[in-house]
Amino acid sequence: MFIAGKSVVGDGPEIRAFDPVEGAELEPGYRYGDASHVEAACAAAAAAFGEYRATSSERRARFLEVIADNIEALREALVARASAETGLPQPRIEGEVGRTTGQLRLFAEVLREGSWNGARIDPAQPDRVPVPRPDIRQRAVPLGPVAVFGASNFPLAFSVAGGDTASALAAGCPVVVKAHDAHPGTSELVGRAVTAAVAAVGLPAGTFSMLFIPGVGLGTTLVTDPRIKAVGFTGSRSGGMAVVAAAAARPEPIPVYAEMSAINPVFLLDGALATRGADLGRAFAASLTMGSGQFCTNPGLVIAVEGPGLDAFLAAAEDALEHAEATPMLTPNIAASYAKGVDSFDSAADLVVRGAPGDDRTTCRAALFSTDATTFRDSEALQAEVFGASSLVVRCVDEAEMISVAADLEGQLTATLHADESDHAQAAGLLPLLELKVGRILFNGWPTGVEVGYAMVHGGPSPATSDSRTTSVGACAIERFLRPVCYQNVPKSLLPNAIADGNPDALWRRIDGKLSQD
């Protein structure tokens, strides 16, 4: 563990990563910390907060860049270790290194651009009648220390220095990470890289800590610590809802940003199916099985109207999946849950195809099911997420039925439409419905692969996330850790730079509601 710049070894139970490819535990063992470590990390974060939040945007941008540099310097070791700990192929981890450093550098850009300050000035109107208007200004301040729960499925991009950590640090919040048990070695490497960056940039040591603690029990201790002011979480629905409940039960409730579950419906419209049903089937199989299907945005549901196009789609998908090798899953627990989920689908829907068999204790054997719309709507089991390369095709009798299936869906991270020009009228009918159900709508692609940029939304209505007003990927993620403060008639010499006269930081600000860089 790393607590406020110091490397600390707990004396709790040992945890070990498991290499699902080799089917063996990995050295070394790591030990859980206890409540005293949670206490120490929270105390250090609270102590660091005042100094850390007062740092300039430039200094925090530099900090994030040094973290990115440090991670890049570890690339080879990280790729080897993360790949061993997760069973994910090395090229995928290579990509994830780039994604992680890219996220850190994106937030450095966001900091330098400066709009994150939310600066607004309503100048005084001393001559207004019947009463003069005071000088009123607004800027954003960070919430305070943030607890981040690392995800199992992105050992880098949603883990120790992943999107939640990067956006919280950018906002000026110290971070206490609960590292995921499944990749302690990767976590150690990254935790060391962040700790070194804190020291290199001369920030207060408590700006960052990383703990190995059991999620049940001490995870709640972390969330309910009064010094923690927000939580970022990526994981299961049950885990996320437990964190939400713990945070809501605090004397001072705090925001929780839990990205939990989704089945990411894919709508295949008639024109697209008619012209390229088989191509879509093959591309779908590739998206479904990538990374053993262990993505929040995995296409777990396909909705289409019956006909020759859908038949061609199913035949091509069947053909591709039949030969798909069983691939390693992140952990034996996840493999067991997957097998159980597929079993429950097997008893509720028609099996289209299973992939090539493998060791069910460690690998994912792809699965595709189909059913009719009525069966789907009546079955809670078929609407649940199976984390892994399992998907369900819902065969609708007509467009109206497809729309009514869409209308009944729970909140989702994404919805995908495959649509040709001839489908645009139908797509236009679906769009207003989907806008209220999902965080991202995409056409003629696959939901896996979440671009990190300024406009991305990786979020969506409950139960996809616990707060639909936000995103956990992309530039807007920083807003999760900020809140506005208003300054009325504050003496000029005491105003923060962001809302000072003369605009010393050259920010875009709203003056009487109008954007200006003056």
Place this chain on the structure above:
Amino acid sequence: MFIAGKSVVGDGPEIRAFDPVEGAELEPGYRYGDASHVEAACAAAAAAFGEYRATSSERRARFLEVIADNIEALREALVARASAETGLPQPRIEGEVGRTTGQLRLFAEVLREGSWNGARIDPAQPDRVPVPRPDIRQRAVPLGPVAVFGASNFPLAFSVAGGDTASALAAGCPVVVKAHDAHPGTSELVGRAVTAAVAAVGLPAGTFSMLFIPGVGLGTTLVTDPRIKAVGFTGSRSGGMAVVAAAAARPEPIPVYAEMSAINPVFLLDGALATRGADLGRAFAASLTMGSGQFCTNPGLVIAVEGPGLDAFLAAAEDALEHAEATPMLTPNIAASYAKGVDSFDSAADLVVRGAPGDDRTTCRAALFSTDATTFRDSEALQAEVFGASSLVVRCVDEAEMISVAADLEGQLTATLHADESDHAQAAGLLPLLELKVGRILFNGWPTGVEVGYAMVHGGPSPATSDSRTTSVGACAIERFLRPVCYQNVPKSLLPNAIADGNPDALWRRIDGKLSQD
């Protein structure tokens, strides 16, 4: 009641407004509705949502202006009725009419300016390696039908067509108002004005409904109706926390914006006390007793270092308050709570002065107490809000003690500093502490009187509100009812105007993160 354009009379128990000045109930009686009315209003709101949210910014701006016009046309009737129902003096209600119409017109401006769309475009990069970047765009969509709980203390500005309703309607959300029992006649007048505006602008009838329902029971029915997607509430801490709990326990939890309680600390720094202690005492007494102290931002706590300046402050405040007449409170319940709250202070702190006596069943007799810092910190009772013209002066032995009292405070709507030039160093030490505790910091003024503008924050950390990331007053209030949606590779012809090529609505948008009106 008004349900989707129709005037509806319930057949539940009768409610009647009470004129605290005359000490008599007012005609006519109004009747509570039942669960069928909640159902009808929610169903109509859900049915209206699709069409209402698709209206242009210009059309919604026009709608808000017509509401404002209709309210202005009722000015005389409103002032007479609201004054009778609340006991608030007519000039105060006159001001509140202007404030209410000003809020509606502010949101019309916000709509026309257009930044509420949160438009972002990350253009495609087809040649990017290793993988092309898709076209990614983002805009905000409204959450859905919103339930608004009218406040007792602002029969217009935080009631049927108050800030919550105006900002929700601006965002594109239909509104179901639970009118406050204490001013049913005022609510009827305003509800009729809004209903007429819906019809005049040709909006779907379900865009607005207003119910008379008991808060306990049917209030929860409203909050837990699955078609309601957010709640605006202004009222007591217990009432607000009940709404928060009900919303959190829904299968699909929803955001609640509850503005609850605050004691709004006022710091009197040494220089200011030395040069104008007596003036401050008189001004404080005026702020405290205005509107019988029935403001969320009433100065319920004064913190200062002992000395001749504080003595002068206390003497002047005592002198002013001693002669302050007992003034009517909004309802007999509120008067009873006030009397009880003052009693509890009486047994825990030193009485400085009471105002002139009146009828304790209907009026507010001002009260000022004082105590030392240790007693204050050890007493939960002395840190609670007494709604009305009661305040407590905490006498500190030195600056360090004042800072430690500040550090222990709960979340607040406001903090006020009275500071001369010579106090700026001390103020600079307090500011970072207060930024984390409150929504608004003001100098050399009084927290009562919340300016409605672009930069205002009327909010603050728990327990002042249930969501510190927002404000219930001012332009930013619209953000409470919006969430971002991302559009990836969506065909140009299907993109909403806000993020269409060529910027047809001439909005400020972020293109690759950079603000632009192109």
